[in-house]
Amino acid sequence: MNLRERRKRRDAASAYSTPQEATENDSMTALDQPRPLSAADDDIGREKRLRMFRLLLELRLTEKRAYDLFLQNLVKGTSHLSLGQEAVAAGFALGMRRDDYTFCTYRGHAHTLARGAPMSGVLGELMGRECGVTAGKGGSMHLTSVEHGAMGSYAIVGAHLPVACGAAWSAQYRGTDQVTACFFGDGTTNIGAFHEALNFAAVWKLPVVFVCENNLYMEYTPIGTVTAVEHPAADRAAAYGLARTIVDGNDADAVFRTASAAFARARAGQGPALIEAMTYRHSGHSRADPAQYRPKGELDEWLKRDPIKIYRERLVSLGFPEVDLGAIEADTERRVNEATEAAKASPPPPLTLIEKDLWADGGVAWRN
Amino acid sequence: MAELTYREAVAAGIAQEMARDERVVFLGEDIGAAGGVFKATVGLFERFGPRRVRDTPISEQAIIGAAMGAAMTGLRPIAEIMFSDFFGVCWDMIANEIAKTRYMTNGQISLPLVIRTANGAGSRFGAQHSQSVENWAMAIPGLKVVAPSTPADVKALIAAAVRDPDPVIVFEHKSLYAVKGEVPDGETVDTLGSAKVLHPGKDCTIAALALMVPRALEAAARLQSEHGISCEVIDLRSLVPLDTRTLLASVEKTARLYTVEENPRLCGWGAEIASIVAEEGFWNLDAPICRITTPHIPLPAADRLEDATIPSVDRIVETVRRTMD
Ligand SMILES: Cc1ncc(C[n+]2csc(CCOP(=O)(O)OP(=O)(O)O)c2C)c(N)n1
Ligand SMILES: [Mg+2]
Numbered sequence: 001m002n003l004r005e006r007r008k009r010r011d012a013a014s015a016y017s018t019p020q021e022a023t024e025n026d027s028m029t030a031l032d033q034p035r036p037l038s039a040a041d042d043d044i045g046r047e048k049r050l051r052m053f054r055l056l057l058e059l060r061l062t063e064k065r066a067y068d069l070f071l072q073n074l075v076k077g078t079s080h081l082s083l084g085q086e087a088v089a090a091g092f093a094l095g096m097r098r099d100d101y102t103f104c105t106y107r108g109h110a111h112t113l114a115r116g117a118p119m120s121g122v123l124g125e126l127m128g129r130e131c132g133v134t135a136g137k138g139g140s141m142h143l144t145s146v147e148h149g150a151m152g153s154y155a156i157v158g159a160h161l162p163v164a165c166g167a168a169w170s171a172q173y174r175g176t177d178q179v180t181a182c183f184f185g186d187g188t189t190n191i192g193a194f195h196e197a198l199n200f201a202a203v204w205k206l207p208v209v210f211v212c213e214n215n216l217y218m219e220y221t222p223i224g225t226v227t228a229v230e231h232p233a234a235d236r237a238a239a240y241g242l243a244r245t246i247v248d249g250n251d252a253d254a255v256f257r258t259a260s261a262a263f264a265r266a267r268a269g270q271g272p273a274l275i276e277a278m279t280y281r282h283s284g285h286s287r288a289d290p291a292q293y294r295p296k297g298e299l300d301e302w303l304k305r306d307p308i309k310i311y312r313e314r315l316v317s318l319g320f321p322e323v324d325l326g327a328i329e330a331d332t333e334r335r336v337n338e339a340t341e342a343a344k345a346s347p348p349p350p351l352t353l354i355e356k357d358l359w360a361d362g363g364v365a366w367r368n
Numbered sequence: 369m370a371e372l373t374y375r376e377a378v379a380a381g382i383a384q385e386m387a388r389d390e391r392v393v394f395l396g397e398d399i400g401a402a403g404g405v406f407k408a409t410v411g412l413f414e415r416f417g418p419r420r421v422r423d424t425p426i427s428e429q430a431i432i433g434a435a436m437g438a439a440m441t442g443l444r445p446i447a448e449i450m451f452s453d454f455f456g457v458c459w460d461m462i463a464n465e466i467a468k469t470r471y472m473t474n475g476q477i478s479l480p481l482v483i484r485t486a487n488g489a490g491s492r493f494g495a496q497h498s499q500s501v502e503n504w505a506m507a508i509p510g511l512k513v514v515a516p517s518t519p520a521d522v523k524a525l526i527a528a529a530v531r532d533p534d535p536v537i538v539f540e541h542k543s544l545y546a547v548k549g550e551v552p553d554g555e556t557v558d559t560l561g562s563a564k565v566l567h568p569g570k571d572c573t574i575a576a577l578a579l580m581v582p583r584a585l586e587a588a589a590r591l592q593s594e595h596g597i598s599c600e601v602i603d604l605r606s607l608v609p610l611d612t613r614t615l616l617a618s619v620e621k622t623a624r625l626y627t628v629e630e631n632p633r634l635c636g637w638g639a640e641i642a643s644i645v646a647e648e649g650f651w652n653l654d655a656p657i658c659r660i661t662t663p664h665i666p667l668p669a670a671d672r673l674e675d676a677t678i679p680s681v682d683r684i685v686e687t688v689r690r691t692m693d
Contacts, residue, residue: 101441103437134472134473134474134476135474137471137472137473137474138472138473138474142472142473144472144473144476144477145476146473146476146477151437151440151441151477152469152473152477154465156460156464156465159429159433159460159461159464159465160433160465161433162427162429162430162431162432162433162434162436162437162461163433163434163436163437163440163461163465164437165430165433165434165437166433166434166435166436166437166438166439166440166441166445167437167438167440167441168437169434169437169438169443170437170438170441170442170443171441173393173419173438173443174442174443180437192429193429193430193433193460196425196427196429196430196433197429197430197433199425199427199430200424200425200427200430200434203425204422353474356475357470357471357474357475358470358471358509358510359470359533359534360470360478360480360533360534361533362475364509365609366509366608366609366610367561367609367610367611367612367644368561368609368610368611368612368613
């Protein structure tokens with residue numbers, strides 16, 4: 001089902017079941033016709049737009065490199081790419097402060113990079129090298145960089161939503177105005193932890209923004225075939241007293257605006273938000289998945305709405321000089337190459353790491 | 369010294385730590401105004417207020433997850449899980465998330481948190497509200513596990529758990545909540561991972577935990593007076609870290625080891641202890657190690673059945689007497 005059809009179905013359904021009308025954050029209309037650019041587009045500004053473009057490219061090129069490194073058998077284990085979903089990570093990260101917290105899933109390379117974790121640390125982790133962000137102890141599904149606010153990637157579906165509540169509670173208790181962003185997939189809305197966390201956050205009015213990246217599939221199963229509502233997150237928001245918010249997850253500007261509004265409310269003590277970002281992964285669920293279950297032509301439709309292509313075209317139409325964009329592209333490519341070389345040059349982790357850091361004293365002892 | 373019940377000592381331990389450290393916060397179901405279903409947290413809400421003593425929905429995953437997220441961002445939460453049986457619904461949080469995060473992140477994240485829970489049988493609550501699950505926790509690398517047997521210990525071990533930089537699970541025993549004991553005045557803090565020799569003896573060592581400790585002590589007194597057998601009773605108090613030194617030293621002296629365990633037989637904590645003593649104290653042993661446990665069954669509810677299921681003083685006396693012949 002393409003986005004246009006999904007929207008039609010939702011509109012039809014809303015005649016009798018819309019708990020709360022789509023908010024202004026609901027920018028689904030923007031998908032259907034390219035919106036003419038107007039003064040309203042100046043809200044983001046030149047400097048942020050260039051940062052966004054650079055970030056989108058960093059995410060795209062680093063993950064493409066990760067894919068190439070599998071093919072060379074340099075990346076071991078599994079890996080879940082966000083190719084096609086970069087605008088969600090970039091749009092939210094750009095709305096965050098350095099001391100804010102991000103929680104994400106095994107599909108977390110983009111979110112971790114977007115908070116500023118080094119490319120070599122991410123690629124190195126995937127390759128099992130000492131320079132990895134967790135020196136090879138976590139692996140692809142557990143990227144973490146606390147110094148950048150990336151508070152971990154969680155591989156048990158739904159587990160990190162309650163944990164994000166805790167970080168938000170801590171900020172609330174300490175009286176800081178830090179916010180917590182928590183990213184997860186459409187499939188995650190069907191596990192108990194999702195519902196426990198949403199209710200908990202709402203009751204305690206926690207400064208946490210839950211972001212469902214609806215890429216239309218859980219692993220291999222279309223989300224619509226296993227979910228009682230059309231929009232797995234947004235249609236459940238009313239159950240927790242939250243607004244129904246859907247955003248075009250392939251439009252980084254739309255994501256940024258939605259994110260900024262939710263973060264501002266959370267910082268002001270107005271409680272949590274639940275945002276559903278419509279997007280699509282260009283590759284399979286994980287490295288092992290050729291994604292044969294997708295209907296013919298679906299990927300092609302979505303490739304037309306590639307978030308990076310959309311963003312580049314927008315910048316060009318806003319008058320950003322082609323040479324500037326080209327320079328950013330070349331520079332990012334160069335940095336990914338450098339990071340790749342750094343990761344390749346890094347040794348495997350020392351065996352001494354095996355018996356290290358179970359406990360805060362640095363050791364693993366369980367007896368005297 | 370003041371005489372407190374075990375449940376009063378729980379509240380005293382939490383209060384001592386909350387008064388000392390503003391980062392200590394407490395959350396769980398019915399713990400606040402209601403004072404806990406076992407009345408082990410009475411007075412905390414009145415003293416520390418709703419900001420620090422927070423009632424939660426019936427959401428065990430959210431309770432434990434929130435404790436974890438708070439611990440990694442500067443707080444020192446104490447989370448209550450009403451019955452240890454309910455670990456089943458938040459085991460992912462405990463076993464997969466909390467236990468592994470420090471290791472997986474190469475030490476980037478520390479989780480100074482405490483999970484308190486009411487464990488064990490004796491209340492005729494049946495199989496889903498009576499289990500002893502300390503061995504579940506012991507099996508997961510990354511969790512510290514304590515199970516105090518006296519009011520003084522529960523207060524001071526809760527304090528030690530709160531101050532410890534790692535996740536600690538405190539198993540309080542339901543059947544001990546009403547027991548009274550002397551608790552030293554003022555601030556008390558114990559050490560995790562230290563066993564106590566509660567009754568010195570020379571003929572055999574009995575290692576016990578929680579509710580099994582008073583039973584082992586009573587059995588030791590009877591074995592001495594009725595059968596002339598001198599038992600050394602060790603209260604392990606902590607399963608992780610485990611005080612193997614005290615245990616091995618005792619076996620070196622007595623040459624015989626009994627464990628008294630409330631957990632069901634298979635993979636109970638006594639199996640690990642038996643294996644350590646077999647590997648490291650074998651040449652000191654004069655007889656096979658003997659485990660006295662609950663059989664490998666879910667617990668029945670009726671008083672007659674429950675009493676016959678978990679190790680009793682009679683069963684300990686009878687087993688030791690028979691095998692010491
Ligand atoms: C509790 C649990 N059940 C199942 C899995 C296996 N699994 C890994 S990813 C996944 C699909 C999750 O789908 P979604 O939430 O939509 O995220 P996406 O992968 O699309 O980003 C499943 C079922 C798991 N990791 N954890
Ligand atoms: Mg999905």
